Amino acid sequence: MLVLITYDVNTETALGRKRLRQVAKQCVNYGQRVQNSVFECVLDAAKCREVQHKLEQIIDKEKDSLRFYYLGNNYKSKIIHIGTKESFDVEDTIII
Amino acid sequence: MRKLLNTIYVTSPNTYLSLDGENIVILKEDQEVSRIPLHNLEGIVAFGYTGASPALMGACAKRNIALSFMKPSGKFLARVVGEVRGNVTLRKAQYRLADNKEQSIQIAKNFILGKIYNARWVIERATRDYAIRLDVDQLKKVSKVLANSLQFVDQCEDLEQLRGFEGEAASQYFSVLDELILQQKESFYFNCRNKRPPLDNVNAMLSFVYTLLAHDVAAALETVGLDPYVGFLHRDRPGRISLALDLMEEMRAVYADRFVISLINKREVKAEGFTQKENGAVIMDDDTRKIILKAWQSRKQEIITHPFLQEKLEWGLVPYAQAMLLARFIRGDLDGYPPFMWK
Numbered sequence: 417m418l419v420l421i422t423y424d425v426n427t428e429t430a431l432g433r434k435r436l437r438q439v440a441k442q443c444v445n446y447g448q449r450v451q452n453s454v455f456e457c458v459l460d461a462a463k464c465r466e467v468q469h470k471l472e473q474i475i476d477k478e479k480d481s482l483r484f485y486y487l488g489n490n491y492k493s494k495i496i497h498i499g500t501k502e503s504f505d506v507e508d509t510i511i512i
Numbered sequence: 513m514r515k516l517l518n519t520i521y522v523t524s525p526n527t528y529l530s531l532d533g534e535n536i537v538i539l540k541e542d543q544e545v546s547r548i549p550l551h552n553l554e555g556i557v558a559f560g561y562t563g564a565s566p567a568l569m570g571a572c573a574k575r576n577i578a579l580s581f582m583k584p585s586g587k588f589l590a591r592v593v594g595e596v597r598g599n600v601t602l603r604k605a606q607y608r609l610a611d612n613k614e615q616s617i618q619i620a621k622n623f624i625l626g627k628i629y630n631a632r633w634v635i636e637r638a639t640r641d642y643a644i645r646l647d648v649d650q651l652k653k654v655s656k657v658l659a660n661s662l663q664f665v666d667q668c669e670d671l672e673q674l675r676g677f678e679g680e681a682a683s684q685y686f687s688v689l690d691e692l693i694l695q696q697k698e699s700f701y702f703n704c705r706n707k708r709p710p711l712d713n714v715n716a717m718l719s720f721v722y723t724l725l726a727h728d729v730a731a732a733l734e735t736v737g738l739d740p741y742v743g744f745l746h747r748d749r750p751g752r753i754s755l756a757l758d759l760m761e762e763m764r765a766v767y768a769d770r771f772v773i774s775l776i777n778k779r780e781v782k783a784e785g786f787t788q789k790e791n792g793a794v795i796m797d798d799d800t801r802k803i804i805l806k807a808w809q810s811r812k813q814e815i816i817t818h819p820f821l822q823e824k825l826e827w828g829l830v831p832y833a834q835a836m837l838l839a840r841f842i843r844g845d846l847d848g849y850p851p852f853m854w855k
Contacts, residue, residue: 445534446549458552460515506552509809510520511802512527512538512545 419464420485421447421455425475438474439482442467450503458506516812516826517554521805522561523798525584529556529564531571553577555731557724559801560584570594578731585709585795588723591730599737605842606755610742617671619758619841619849620745624665624678626762626851631685632658633854634765638692646691654688657681674745678761685765692773699783700776709793713786714772716794717804721768722760724808725831729763730756732831736839759834766854767830771811780807820850 421443425436443449446467447457459467464484471482487494497503504510520536522529528539536556538546550571555578558564564579572579573594581589609615635655639648661681668674682705690702693714702714710716730753733740743754745761775781785800796804812828821833834852841849 441533444532444547446551448547448549457549463551504546506548507518509806510518510546510548511805512520512522512524 417459417461417464417489418487418491419447419457419459419467420483420487421457421467421471422483422485423453423471423475424481425453426479432476432479435474435476435480439471439480442470442474448503448506450501456503514829514832516828518552519555519557519809519812520548520553521809522556522558523584523801523805525560526562527558528562529558529568531565531568536568550575550577555579555727557582557727576731576735578727578734580727582723584798584801585720587719588726591727593734602737602839602843603739605844606738606742609842610744610748613671616744617669617674619838620671620674621665621668622849622851623745623758623761624674624681625662626853627678627764628658628662628665628681628685629851629853630762631681631765632662634692634770635685635688642694645694651688651691654684657684671745678745689769689773693776695777695779696783699786700781709789709791711792711794713781713783713794714776716786716796717772717775717781718768720796720801720804721772721808722764724805725760725763725768726753726756728828729753729760729831729835732835733759733838735832736835738835738839738842759831759838762834762851762853763830766852767827771808775804775807819853819855 423439423443425439426432427436440453443455443457446459446463447455450456457467468484475482492505522538524540526540527545530537530539532547534550535547536550536553537544556572557580559582561581569579569592571577573592579592581591583589609619632655635651635658638646639651639655658681661677661684665674665677668677686702686705693700693702700713702712705718706712706715707719710719730740733756738755740753740756742748743758745758746752746754748754780803781800785797785803786794787797788794812826814827815824816827816830817824818830818833820837825833830852837846838849840846
């Protein structure tokens, strides 16, 4: 299924900036960066829990926030993209 | 059943594959062109490449992602195999079985039964679909011969004899394959199977597609814990994936041959995409290869009902399902190996 992960990490302090880097690094491991703090990840249920847990460990719940949008298996009709940064479909044929 | 994951085909030259965290990163002249999380992948096939980093090879081996390198022509170069691990008892049972002549022949027979059955199905199906445009009498004749050889194979008790029947059935089947090509006849014809090098367009496509299938089958065997190098019908030879070749037999006609023919009949490949070298070898250009890969990948995603398991799965999981059934048989959970007999 497709999970959209978005985050807001407070970067006023050096610690905050560190958290931001760590969150971004983890998200890259699981999916495609479609905008600065927005990731599209094609995951199964187990991987979902895994990424959720890992991110929860990193953030500071007082200052930062995470949002997970579950778009299900038939997500292709639910996404419209306008403008630059064209994404690619990880389930489609990938020929490079 | 397992989920069918994606396969990346790297066809552009000068690309380097590397690892970053959990991602495969594809670099072209030090520029990142693509980045894909490894957990979305099942296999990576690189044609005419500059290289891959050892870190990526290790990560693929660890996660059971099949990483193969091919020449641009589709000729197989190398495969990345990790540490030997997995099910030792299963592998030992496989070796014992392969050493035992009487038992190997029982399995080998099933591969060939599947192969001939499916070849016959391809022919019968064509006579049904295109009765007016084909020489139905001739096709029916071949179909009858194949039905006969099914019986011979069933009673056969000797490996050499079995290979004989197989060869005969294959040549019968290939003798009418040309009939099934309905479009673009002037540039796509099939007289006989030739390889190393393929001498006409159809053979070039067949060779290329067989390599793709072998990659998938070997990966499937590896996934269930069998050793793709120890076969029952094909003799052991260093570096040859004998068991994968065995298991491929039953899928060739329905999976690969029919795929090639439908590409031609749907006019998806064009004669311009093929060139002949001085020695007669036919090679395909990059665009044609891409068309084939794209079609191959979407064929793999088509859903079918497995004739033995009676379960819905993707075409791309058929090698995996068969490998799993073979493992179950070797382990003693099944009385016989049920070949893939397509309906």
